[in-house]
Amino acid sequence: MLIDIPDAGIILVSVLAFLGGLVTLYLYTKIRSSDGAEKIAPTNQERIDFYEKELIDMKIRLDIMELDGESFASSDLPKKKVKSLEKPEMEKQEFVVPKPNTSPRVPNMSFEDSLTRVLKLITNGPMTSRDVEVTFGKSREHVSRLMKKLFEDDFVGRDTSARPYRYTITEKGRGRIGSSEGDVVYAVSQ
Incomplete structure (x- = not known):
């Protein structure tokens, strides 16, 4: 073969x-x-850790309630036989869930309201854009754009000798606060 x-x-x-x-x-x-x-992103990992801690806390609370005699089991189920032991007298602790810190909400304002409010803030004394941002409660970008617009329209003066710039109100700005209607019309997109 x-x-x-x-x-x-x-x-x-x-x-x-x-x-x-x-x-x-x-x-x-x-x-x-x-x-x-699937890789877990760091933000998801933080969220998982937070919920894991919450679950552990709830489990501890449930165990304490069961030790105090409260039961959440259905009455149809057979109960465990537990030897009764004398319980020492202990102070009952109340679990108080702390409320999250919430800052007061800044109402939605039109550009005109924002302009008037910032001008009134600066009337009290010179302020930096960071001071306005903290007092006003708006974002840094929003305040920076607003301050630039106010400076360009000559409602505020800018001290450029040091950074951050300090803004002061001008006579035109004081006139703007005094009048209910302004001579400048702004187009606002929201």
């Missing part, structure tokens, strides 16, 4: 193709497994 042996080039190509397929399959499984494993 004679067996025909293929040429050496054909055998080499077949072996290389087989090895290439194995390498490709190995790389594909590595790439797929790294994409499939």
Whole structure:
């Protein structure tokens, strides 16, 4: 019985193709497994830690309530037989959930209301944009744009000798506060 042996080039190509397929399959499984494993972002990790602490706290509260004799189990279920031991007298502690710190909400204002309010703030004395931001309760970007617009329209003066700039109200600004209607009309997009 004679067996025909293929040429050496054909055998080499077949072996290389087989090895290439194995390498490709190995790389594909590595790439797929790294994409499939969901990585937890740091913000999600913080959220998970927070909820884990909350769950632990609730479990502790539930255990304390069960020790005090309160039961949340259904009356249909068989109860555990527990040896009664004398409980030492202890002060009952109340668990008070602290309320989160909330800052008062700044009402929505039109540009005209914001302009008038900032001018009234600066009337009391020179202020930096950071002072206005803290007192006014708006974002840094909002206050910076507002102060720039007030300076360009000559409602406030800017002391550029030191940073941060200090803003003072001008006569035109004082006139603006005094009048209910301004001579400048602003287009506001919200």
